[in-house]
Amino acid sequence: MGKNKNSVKENAIQFLFKYGAIALLIFIIFYFSTISDAFFTYGNFSDILRSISIVTLLALGVTFTLVVDGFDLSVGSTMSLSTVVSASLMVWYDMPLWLVLILPLLIGVFVGAVNSFLIVVIGIPDLLATLSMMYIVAGLHRTYTEGYSIYNNMPLTSGGTAPGQLSEAFLWIGQGQMLGLPVPVWIMLVMVLASYVVLNHTRWGRVLYMTGGNAEAATLSGVSVKKVKFTAYVISGIFASMAGILFTARVGSGQIDAGAPLMMEAVAAVFVGYSVLGAGKPNALGTFFGAAVIGILLNGLTILNLPYYAFDIIKGGVLVAALAVTYVYAKKKFSKA
Amino acid sequence: MGKNKNSVKENAIQFLFKYGAIALLIFIIFYFSTISDAFFTYGNFSDILRSISIVTLLALGVTFTLVVDGFDLSVGSTMSLSTVVSASLMVWYDMPLWLVLILPLLIGVFVGAVNSFLIVVIGIPDLLATLSMMYIVAGLHRTYTEGYSIYNNMPLTSGGTAPGQLSEAFLWIGQGQMLGLPVPVWIMLVMVLASYVVLNHTRWGRVLYMTGGNAEAATLSGVSVKKVKFTAYVISGIFASMAGILFTARVGSGQIDAGAPLMMEAVAAVFVGYSVLGAGKPNALGTFFGAAVIGILLNGLTILNLPYYAFDIIKGGVLVAALAVTYVYAKKKFSKA
Amino acid sequence: MVEPLLSMTAIGKKFGTVTALQGAEFQLKKGEVHAILGVNGAGKSTLIKILSGVYQQDEGSIYLDGAAIRLDSPKAAKQQGIYCVYQEVDTAIVSELTVAENILLDTFAEKGNLFVSRQRINEQARSVLHELQADNINVQQKAARLTLAEKQMVLIARALVHSAKIIIFDEPTAPLSIHESEKLYTVIAKLKAQGVGCVFISHRLPEVFEISDRITVMREGTLVQTYDTAQADQDGVIEAMLGAALSHELEPRAHDIGAALLEVSNLSDGQKLKDLSLTVAAGEVVGIVGLVGAGKTELAKALFGGTPLTSGTIKLDGKNAKIKHPADAIKAGMALIPEERRKEGLFVQESLEANASFPNLKQFSKRLLMDRKAEKRYANEIIERLRIKTGSTETPLVHLSGGNQQKVAIGKWISLNSALYLFDEPTKGVDIGAKVDIFKLIRQLAESGKGCLYFSSEIHEAIGISDRILVMYNGQIVKELSRQEATQERILLYASGGKEELGEKQEFGERKRDSVSI
């Protein structure tokens, strides 16, 4: 059909698209390994995994909202709020562990619900609604602690010291080991796997992708688009809260504004993940992969002793490369249609 | 036609939409005036205007990209780059004023051009392309200064002190007065007016809005959408550079990362501006108005002695309110279609 | 008589101030194919959207098997066994999902197994497509890669997956070729045999008469009459649809045709279009006719610089024109009224003024500044000239009806005084009154010496308006017919890939396609 010349080029692009990201990762790992013996070790990789665990959770939430064709910019603030709330529950109020874990998650649910109210009921576009919520939640979390970070036995503004401290059991979540891997890594892996299964292998996942792909068609097929969007934002809120809890446990205190800088990184991870295995759309494994690429790169660059200020260039470069592959491919793919 | 009951309600909404934002502003001003004598003074208002001048310039750039249905997240980084470049040209290289003003603007043009290359030629969606550029440009500007801020006669990493300093003429741009108003305020007002005239009263403005409204129809009406998008991003880059220059002149040194916190604020200003005078779309006067509302609110809230950590809640709240009015109205308006 | 399977009584529905349905009635028996006919906007789609739960009726009731039912969501309708193939293909296809997932889309929203087995759904999808004799569609590819016709087959397959009581087909054959349509007819026959009630909407009268058992004609949102197909005659049905006997014939052209204006030779775009040559003279209306997917839109866009060419030359007024972008085409004196007006032709959120002045902004600005008064003046001029119904020149176009929108899409080019007009399906989705207005306008343009290219798949309309007809099939011009030679049958034959000798034989074959359908 006279397209043999084209098809070689097309196949190359297709290959690049499907395996390019993975090839890149292998190349990076190989390169750093030749530079430093310390790089390709079990210990270093478990550290890298641990260092990306928080961002990955956040990014999974963003993934869910992107799947339904939304966008959650408020995850960073939500994570900050959950960070200080979980710490304060222990430090200020000496609450039992189960409450310390449940309450922040409920807050995540609440933020997600408000987000979807603004989007679904009021009709504010996703980006703008969650941008506003980003401000509001950030303000709330600072107001809640009056600008303080929260740590064991901190002095209270009302005088006296706080009664509680972060319990060992709680800290184990962020700092412990289990079966040879850090606990946060287990949490991350379980969540990635769960998200993957839900998104790719269950009916719910199809409903989510369907809603994101064509909301009208989903409605006609009997899907309640409002409910689906609501669910996605709530899931995003829950993931952000989990990230916040993990952050508190990892750092051992309730740092203020912990989530803000992680938001963009999470978004970057999701977008890098678009190009994994030719998905071309938000997907859980890709998100994990994106976070890993960025984490490995940063780790390797530190080992290389590259100045920290150059990191952002690399991060941006990887993002552009991943996006370029994805969208050049998408253009090829659909121009024929 | 049996719609008299509805139409009262509808008219109320229409009124709210058209004049709600302005009524809100008047109310806020009135309220703060009753609280403090210091508020409603010429000095205070000229200060407020000066304090919003940089954000407004940035926001005007974002406005142009939103008009063509794009989005520029890289303005903050571009502003940071222009800040350090303009300072370094004077401090490190002792260059004449005209070069100090021209070179950063050229950099703005360049960043805008790269943005539009990624968007128009490669086909990466605006948000993602400019997000990547945000990282890259941020990294570049830090690498350029090796992480240092730039100030008069700073010590150089290569040993010795820098030869130059920020000239008086340059500082006048940011700190001088003219005809009873600070120079940055004049610059801002001129730029707002120019943007308003271009967007609302010229052929070009029409082309920009129509391209944003329906790129496909614009193409088939003989518009080169690529060129239009290119122009919008270049304009955005130029505005960001101007903001950077203004920042340097105002602050008297080339601070690192100056633009990052302003980006979200600029975006917020633009979105609040959507609802001004019933525009329902990005517009120059609205952007100015949005920046002013936020500036006045923050100024007034400090007078009220509201805790600093609560400001973000107010900012987010105003944003939600403005957006809600805009989009509830939009729903009403177009639901009949 | 047995009680009907479905009965809808006194259905009323308003959209804002528009009354879509008023006292509409409809009945369906088990195992019958019941066609609904009516002009554009008669309320057919609205009626069946109420039946499938997309809209809720303002008044009236629906009985299924004698019991009153409420259908307040598509889901509720599906639970009752009512499935629908919607008219607008793209609203129902999720292009990011695979074909198999699209076919089984409805099942995902139902309760049932939580886990989805890719293998199982692929198998299910394959077997349904087999039933439709569409085995060539690969169920694992993304739906985005399908042609329009294939997408339509997928949507039909979606409705067949379930054991339905009622299946509604809303203009399912519009994007299908005759061959594919026939596959659908056999499937409908099978469903009928299984006792499924089928509702069939179409603008193609012959097929309606061929496959339906009963015909319900609607007009202005209400029932006109229900016929037994066997007893009905076409002219009667048409008269019932229109409310008057059809007299759409235009006066024959009276003015002279001038010199060649557009000469296209050997044009290809590397994809659909292959080696096309054609000419248009000043004052001439040339119809380009072909079935959906023949490549008419591509040709129009290619001529207008919307898509790049791989070979071929375009001469305008005897001079070689280099057209790389629509801007070049406009400069060279062309104007395109695109097929999808809302998507490609208009800025629906903007005012009529802004739309009307846009292609020719220079004329409406003094130096750089816009001249609002001139814009308004011009807007009023085209409102008058094209008889556009609108409140003011400042209303956003979304508030205008489709026909009026289409007039604006044409009117916006008039200020340019172009030499050559390309009309791509200008009557699509337009009611009959507006249609006549548009035809008159095209005639006027031709009389004043403009050249017109009229792309359409509505063969009878093309015959009515054109001086000469070119038939397209699969990206090529396969036949040129003069006005005198052109008949529906001949055009249809060439348009569906038939050859001359074969055509002569079949001309008076069993299927009569001589009626005019609107």
Place this chain on the structure above:
Amino acid sequence: QPQGDVSEEETSSDTESEASDHPLAGKEIALIMQINLGTFSAQYIAGVEEQVESFGGKATVFTSEGDLAKMASNLDAAINQGVDGILIDHGTKEALNQGVEKALEAGIPVVAFDTGIDVEGVVSLEQGDQQMAEMTLEKLAEDNGGEANIVKIWTAGFAPMERRQVAYEKFMTDNPGIQEVTAFGSATDNTALDTQSQMEAVLKQYPNEGEITAVWASWDEFAKGAVRAIEQAGRTDIKVYGIDMSDEDLQLMQKDGSPWLASAAVDPADIGRIQVRYLYQLLNGEQPEEKVVLEPVFIEAENLPEETVTTDELSEYVEGWGASDQGYTDDLRELEGQ
């Protein structure tokens, strides 16, 4: 926070305004800050507020989120509001000189902390940055007998950092036995966590005992990250020496087996209190010296008690902590007594 201080503040200021007719009572003080994050800032603000209240005044905090232009605007806004006195925390002289001059013209006294303002009539406070660096580095050398491989965590771009760097360079030339293995550091939005990740990578790079003897962190945010990385890597051979001390840091230092051995710092609350005192001296028409260097305190982990203490109680164990009465004059003591 539990029993949040909002209500408390209201009641206390209410009683204040009724109670006193001292000429220095009821002053409105503006605190203009560049960055406002973390416990150090919060403690500093608390110190300012406490001292201002005890003088019968009211403090307003203007925050700038690190944005110098906003800081300059805030300074202008404070002047416009006609406050009685202005405190400045960080910022640069280039950005603030103009506003400070305007304030002085308007007769509003200004006291600056770590700003480098050189306008006549302004009292400038400065931590003894060089001294703090020297204290910790000397302790480091002493603990290791003058031989050590150290990691430096430092970043450019802040005046105090650069003063600390001066001392560091001098120390390195004076102590040839001390080798810098590697240096890194970045002030990000999430400094402690980023430092932690980077430190983990460094530890991976130098996995053997002895390759790194100690970490010198030029800022407590760096120290926090380094300490956590070292603890979680289970490395007991590496010690941390830091500068600055917030309450939170103190908790980390007191932990069993904490690698954080020593820090030099000025009590953040003290800085706030002292700054306020100098402002009131100016308000009172006194002429204090224009450059005030705050005496740093050296804190060693070994001096800390078994049970955890907070910075409030630190004065009991560390000499000179929280007890500074720098800046007091008789008039001020009298005012405070009211």
